[in-house]
Every structure is written in structure tokens, then in C-alpha cells.
Amino acid sequence: MSKILIVAEHLDGKLNASTARCVSCAQAIEGAEIHVAVLSDAPDAVAAEAAKITGVAKVLAVANAANAHPIAQVLAPQVAKLAEGYSHVFGPSTTFGKDLMPCVAALLGVAQVSDVMAVESAHVFKRPIYAGNAIITVEAPSSMAVVATVRTASWPQAGEGGSAAVEAASVDAKLPEHTRFVELKQGKSDRPDLQGAAKVISGGRAMGSPDAFKIIYSLADKMGAAVGASRAAVDAGYVPNELQVGQTGKIIAPDLYVAIGISGAIQHLTGIKDAGTIVAINKDPEAPIFEIADIGLVGDLFQIVPELEKAL
Structure with a gap:
């Protein structure tokens, strides 16, 4: 056994x-x-x-x-x-x-x-x-x-x-002296943890700036969702790297995943392929993300997202 x-x-x-x-x-x-x-x-x-x-x-x-x-x-x-x-x-x-x-x-x-x-x-x-x-x-x-x-x-x-x-349980093990805790630096948030959240709203490079990412945070708060990002958005400095979703970030399986301004590179799709329902918003109708999305909307995210939040 x-x-x-x-x-x-x-x-x-x-x-x-x-x-x-x-x-x-x-x-x-x-x-x-x-x-x-x-x-x-x-x-x-x-x-x-x-x-x-x-x-x-x-x-x-x-x-x-x-x-x-x-x-x-x-x-x-x-x-x-x-x-x-x-x-x-x-x-x-x-x-x-x-x-x-x-x-x-x-x-x-x-x-x-x-x-x-x-x-x-x-x-x-x-x-x-x-x-x-x-x-x-x-x-x-x-x-x-x-x-x-x-x-x-x-x-x-x-x-x-x-x-x-x-x-x-008592464990008799020699612990190392060369590695020790110094400090932990992490962002504080009342939003759900990205790794285990049922709903995730992610933004990509199309957001254009850290300030523009505020509409992602706002929509996520409205929906009680965690916030994620593509590697491109993280590399551009729009958000911290703990929000990265994908092969080199976090692999997640929420019930609902909303990809906003994310083209859908294979490394990103690897991180979300087990999600329940995938929604994509992108101005490029040929974006790879639409190939796996259950619901796709072609248009300007800066117009669509505020409208979506207002409707909610």
C-alpha cells in the first residue's frame, strides 16, 4: 500500500x-x-x-x-x-x-x-x-x-x-546556517490570491502603461476577481511579476478567465488552458487568444472595459 x-x-x-x-x-x-x-x-x-x-x-x-x-x-x-x-x-x-x-x-x-x-x-x-x-x-x-x-x-x-x-511531530534534522530569512517584500492586496481564485481578470501589453492598468483593477474589484497579467505587461513594468500568468509565471485554472489586450502567445496559453470559461477582448481579430476563447469580443479595450464595468 x-x-x-x-x-x-x-x-x-x-x-x-x-x-x-x-x-x-x-x-x-x-x-x-x-x-x-x-x-x-x-x-x-x-x-x-x-x-x-x-x-x-x-x-x-x-x-x-x-x-x-x-x-x-x-x-x-x-x-x-x-x-x-x-x-x-x-x-x-x-x-x-x-x-x-x-x-x-x-x-x-x-x-x-x-x-x-x-x-x-x-x-x-x-x-x-x-x-x-x-x-x-x-x-x-x-x-x-x-x-x-x-x-x-x-x-x-x-x-x-x-x-x-x-x-x-519532532524532527531531528541539522538545519543549514548559510541560508536564512532576511525580509519579505510583497504587494498587499485584498483581492483573491491569483493561484487559487475562481475568477481572474488579466491585462496585456496593449494596456500601454501602469496607469492604464487601473481599469483592470477596477473591473476585478467589481467582479471579486484576482488580477493577472501577460509576461509582456510584466516585462514592460506595468505590474509586478507575481501577477504573471503563463509558462514562466503562474499556471492557473479559474472558473472564469478574462484576457484583456492579450494576444495569446503560446507561453501564456499554457498557463490558462485548464480554465473553465475563457473570455478575450482584443482589437486584433486575428489574435491567437481567440482560437481558444469561449467568448471573444473584438474592439477597443479602453471603450469596452468601462462599459462592461458600468453594465455590471
């Missing part, structure tokens, strides 16, 4: 939805026993949230002052120690997971399986390559632990209703 350890992603005492998506992936392995590890300086609140996820059998709460900030080099030795006795170690394919899981794999001496989008069996997985234009089947050695990142856009959130036991 497979015994799977999922590393929980959390921030400011709240569990990230990516963890529940990892649980859905783990449930696709028949007969798997699923445990969730919460590493923090004060893990109780997050552990209680994780215990409610359907399908989780146990939550391991690791309290350590060094875990106050999610530093991969600090967390990895602890996860590697916790991984003893587990057949699989999963983390989300988010910025957090992409930073942490390769370190865990290196410490365990195994190759990582990245971006798991489908499970064939306990050691056979499918993942996208070539910007999502091809799907490859990967078989991991059954003699070693499987360390993998889960493509969160490909999996639904596991439901709530579980009542897993929460167990305080």
Missing part, C-alpha cells in the same frame, strides 16, 4: 488551496494512506485546517521557530526526515513547491517527477512538456521514494468534512 506525505503550503496562518489539490492527486493512487505535514513556528491553526480535508488520515504538525518563514533549504532537511517510511512525498507545483521539492528530492537521492497532471498507477504519471503541447508518461523506480510536484491546475480541491488526527 502507498503511504503518501503531502507538504502543506501556508502563509500567515492560513492553508493554501494547493494542499487540497495535492490531496486529490494522492487519492488517485488506489489504496493510498495520506498524511499532511505542516511545518511552521506555530502550526496548530493550519494543522486544524488540513485535518478537515477529506481523504487525509493524519496531520503531522512540526513546530520550530526556524519554520516561521518558508525557506526551502530550512524546510527540506525536515521533510526528508519526515519522509522516512513513506513511499511518496508530494508538494504543489507552485512557487513554494518548485522551490522546496527539488531540495527534498536531492536529500533523498531521487529524481523528482514534476507537474503531475494524471496518475496511471503508484509509480506511473503523466505530465505536460513543450508548453503543454505534448503529454509524456513518466515511470518512477518502484524501489525508491517518489518525490513529485502536483500540477495544481489539473486537480480539483479535495472537499472538507474530514476529521484527521493531528499529531505533534
